[in-house]
Amino acid sequence: MSLFVAEDISISFGGIKAVQDVSFTVEGGEVFSIVGPNGAGKTTIFNLISRIYDVDQGTLTFDGQDITRVPTYVVPEMGIARTFQNTELFDQETVLKNLLIGCHVHRQSNFFSDLLFLPSVRRQELAFRQRVEDVIDLLDLQRYRDQVIANLPYGVRKMVEVARALCVQPKLLLLDEPSSGLNPEETEDLSFWLEDINGDLGITIVMVEHDMNLVALASDRVMALADGALVAIGTPSEVQNHPEVLRAYLGD
Ligand SMILES: Nc1ncnc2c1ncn2[C@@H]1O[C@H](COP(=O)(O)OP(=O)(O)OP(=O)(O)O)[C@@H](O)[C@H]1O
Numbered sequence: 110m111s112l113f114v115a116e117d118i119s120i121s122f123g124g125i126k127a128v129q130d131v132s133f134t135v136e137g138g139e140v141f142s143i144v145g146p147n148g149a150g151k152t153t154i155f156n157l158i159s160r161i162y163d164v165d166q167g168t169l170t171f172d173g174q175d176i177t178r179v180p181t182y183v184v185p186e187m188g189i190a191r192t193f194q195n196t197e198l199f200d201q202e203t204v205l206k207n208l209l210i211g212c213h214v215h216r217q218s219n220f221f222s223d224l225l226f227l228p229s230v231r232r233q234e235l236a237f238r239q240r241v242e243d244v245i246d247l248l249d250l251q252r253y254r255d256q257v258i259a260n261l262p263y264g265v266r267k268m269v270e271v272a273r274a275l276c277v278q279p280k281l282l283l284l285d286e287p288s289s290g291l292n293p294e295e296t297e298d299l300s301f302w303l304e305d306i307n308g309d310l311g312i313t314i315v316m317v318e319h320d321m322n323l324v325a326l327a328s329d330r331v332m333a334l335a336d337g338a339l340v341a342i343g344t345p346s347e348v349q350n351h352p353e354v355l356r357a358y359l360g361d
């Protein structure tokens with residue numbers, strides 16, 4: 110059984126068909142990349158999966174469950190975490206605080222148990238702290254842990270966003286252009302982190318990415334989109350050499 114299935118999904122905004130009849134599967138354990146020119150519908154697909162937008166038609170299945178109409182807040186609880194094309198962190202808070210907030214999707218307390226600071230709440234808080242420390246170690250963010258986001262270089266902020274997504278302990282991690290704005294050295298580091306996240310933690314990754322070297326290096330399979338429609342799915346080299354993909358990028 111595939112971990113994730115999109116079947117004939119479509120969405121339009123006014124007259125623009127942002128995604129039209131796109132179907133694909135993501136297998137557990139793979140790195141699956143989505144590529145395509147600007148405006149192809151890549152981020153929209155992430156917004157459909159994370160349930161920020163409703164599909165006009167089609168279905169989304171995750172881990173055997175129909176998630177087509179689940180509320181947005183359920184998505185991380187089910188095991189899907191994401192990053193955003195333009196990082197969305199709490200800029201005036203520290204790295205540590207941002208990561209702790211990331212953990213709280215799995216919170217099992219309520220207002221009264223919080224108020225009384227019951228032992229169960231304390232235990233959960235300790236578990237969250239431990240999880241955050243593990244993620245900080247994994248992505249080598251120790252030296253930034255107590256720094257405020259606004260003071261950090263862009264490349265570090267992008268990694269903090271990945272870290273926050275990992276605090277959700279996802280089965281499926283959606284990364285929207287993780288290498289954009291990174292220098293070549295940071296991009297190379299990113300490719301190693303992706304290997305660790307996928308290989309060591311066993312997390313399935315779907316990544317929207319423009320850097321074709323990174324795509325070829327990191328992905329098991331690639332899907333190319335153009336103008337909202339699926340152009341090709343296959344191995345990185347199959348997709349990169351596909352005549353329709355070349356036409357989508359270069360024109361006739
Ligand atoms: N909320 C929205 N309202 C109106 N139009 C939208 C909305 N979201 C996306 N679109 C349109 O849908 C199309 C696909 O946009 P999308 O952001 O998915 O592209 P993308 O492939 O992620 O591009 P890029 O590489 O530039 O990030 C574009 O024409 C965009 O303008």
Ligand SMILES: [Mg+2]
Nearest residue numbers: 151152153194
């Ligand atoms: Mg986008």
